[in-house]
Each structure stands twice: as C-alpha cells, then as structure tokens.
Amino acid sequence: MKLKNAITLSAVALTTAFTSGDLYAQKKKTKTKKAQEETVIGVQRGSNYGDPKDVKAEAGAFAIVPLKYKYFGLEEYIDEETMFIHFSKHYVAYLNNLNKAVAGTPQAQMSIEELLRTLDMNNATLRNNAGGYYNHNMYFAGMSRSGGSPKGALAAAIDRDFGSFDNFKKAFAEAGAKRFGSGWAWLVVNNGKLQVVSTANQDNPLMPGLGVSGIPVLAMDVWEHAYYLKYQNRRGDYINNFFNVIDWDVAEQLYQKAIISKP
Numbered sequence: 001m002k003l004k005n006a007i008t009l010s011a012v013a014l015t016t017a018f019t020s021g022d023l024y025a026q027k028k029k030t031k032t033k034k035a036q037e038e039t040v041i042g043v044q045r046g047s048n049y050g051d052p053k054d055v056k057a058e059a060g061a062f063a064i065v066p067l068k069y070k071y072f073g074l075e076e077y078i079d080e081e082t083m084f085i086h087f088s089k090h091y092v093a094y095l096n097n098l099n100k101a102v103a104g105t106p107q108a109q110m111s112i113e114e115l116l117r118t119l120d121m122n123n124a125t126l127r128n129n130a131g132g133y134y135n136h137n138m139y140f141a142g143m144s145r146s147g148g149s150p151k152g153a154l155a156a157a158i159d160r161d162f163g164s165f166d167n168f169k170k171a172f173a174e175a176g177a178k179r180f181g182s183g184w185a186w187l188v189v190n191n192g193k194l195q196v197v198s199t200a201n202q203d204n205p206l207m208p209g210l211g212v213s214g215i216p217v218l219a220m221d222v223w224e225h226a227y228y229l230k231y232q233n234r235r236g237d238y239i240n241n242f243f244n245v246i247d248w249d250v251a252e253q254l255y256q257k258a259i260i261s262k263p
C-alpha cells in the first residue's frame with residue numbers, strides 16, 4: 001500500500017522540525033548536554049517503557065510521526081507513564097483506525113489537512129480518528145524541554161493580537177480549563193490574526209462547520225488521558241505546566257507557514 005509522507009501538517013513544518021531539517025540539526029547541537037542528562041535520568045530510573053522509536057503502527061495511508069524525545073523527556077511536567085500510554089496506545093489507535101477508515105477511498109490519497117477540511121462531519125469514525133491523528137501530531141511535535149517564550153515574528157504577532165504574552169497565556173489557559181469534558185485548546189492563525197479557540201473531543205479548527213476556524217500553530221490536549229496519572233483532577237496545574245514544555249521554535253515555523261497560506 002502506498003505510504004504517504006509521515007505528515008503534511010502545514011506543509012512539512014513539523015517533520016522538518018524534528019527529523020532532518022536545519023532547525024533540528026541546530027537544536028541537536030545545542031542540546032547535546034541536556035540529552036545526555038536525560039539518558040542518565042532514564043538509566044538511573046530503570047525505565048520500563050522502552051524507546052518511542054520502536055513503536056509501530058499498522059501499514060496504511062498515514063504514517064506514525066515519531067516522538068522527538070523519550071517518554072521521560074518532559075518528566076517534570078508530564079510523567080513518563082502518561083507519555084508512554086498517550087503515544088503508544090491512544091495515538092497509535094487513532095492512526096490505525098484512521099487508516100482502516102480511509103483504505104480504498106479517495107481520502108487515502110489526501111493530505112491529512114485536506115481530509116479534515118473536506119470531512120463529512122456526520123462520519124463519526126473518520127471525524128474522531130482523523131482528528132485524533134492530526135491533533136496528537138500537533139501536540140507531541142509542539143512540545144520539548146526548551147520551554148521559554150516565543151521569539152521572532154510569532155512573539156510580535158502575539159503582542160499585536162493579544163496585547164502581551166501574559167494575556168495570551170491567560171486566554172490559552174482559560175480555553176483549556178473551560179473546555180467541558182474532553183477536548184483541545186488551540187492557537188490558530190485566522191485571516192492573518194492569531195486567535196485562541198477550543199474544540200471538543202477530537203475536533204479541530206480545520207474541520208468545517210464548527211464555528212471556529214484557522215490554521216493551528218499550537219495544540220494543547222486537555223483530555224484526562226493527557227494528565228490524569230500525574231495531576232488527577234487538577235487540570236489547571238497541568239495547563240500551567242504545559243507552558244514549560246511548549247516548543248516555540250515549532251510554533252514559529254507553523255506560524256510562518258500559516259500566514260502565507262490560503263485560509
């Protein structure tokens with residue numbers, strides 16, 4: 001079966017960010033010391049969760065996007081067991097179910113973004129699993145140990161559209177906290193402006209007819225499976241700590257592509 005590129009989220013921004021792109025190469029050089037420290041932590045703890053690179057999905061039109069860090073890579077903020085279950089079980093299940101759903105259909109030839117934009121929202125299986133695949137790719141790729149704050153054009157746009165970085169953080173945190181049940185908080189580019197929006201379940205702003213739209217540049221999963229083992233009912237603490245693991249370089253890349261894309 002024909003295998004697509006790993007992902008086409010906003011062209012290839014995410015894959016270039018953590019596979020073979022210049023940005024990854026630069027970050028790898030500057031993070032050598034930190035990566036060694038992570039390995040030491042893993043050995044000392046005797047991790048039983050294996051290497052995320054060994055996780056395989058069933059063959060299909062869409063492919064697994066590997067994690068760019070170990071399961072314990074974000075440990076202070078998102079625990080290893082949660083990352084293991086989230087990536088190797090939840091995410092892979094969405095991917096396998098997506099591939100089953102599109103097998104033999106024209107959607108198997110589409111990019112995931114095109115599939116989402118043209119989705120029949122009454123097709124619950126495809127809605128849930130295509131959303132689950134795209135959303136988790138955004139989430140996992142959008143995190144790293146780097147933390148910090150946005151720089152460059154995205155930082156300027158956040159100041160322009162929210163007034164300040166703190167205002168953005170408040171809006172993003174509220175979007176996650178107020179999402180009843182399971183869902184997502186998003187930072188999107190909509191008609192050239194940044195907006196914070198929220199979606200339920202595995203919906204996302206690329207899908208039609210939701211009343212929210214835009215090209216995502218940052219995603220935060222607020223399903224309980226993203227935080228419950230460490231935080232239990234304290235979703236607010238998970239959200240506050242999420243700001244420590246945002247990979248602003250990836251968000252910047254996605255922002256740059258979004259502002260030159262057609263809405």
Ligand SMILES: [Fe+2]
Pocket residue numbers: 086090136221223225226
């Ligand atoms: Fe999730």
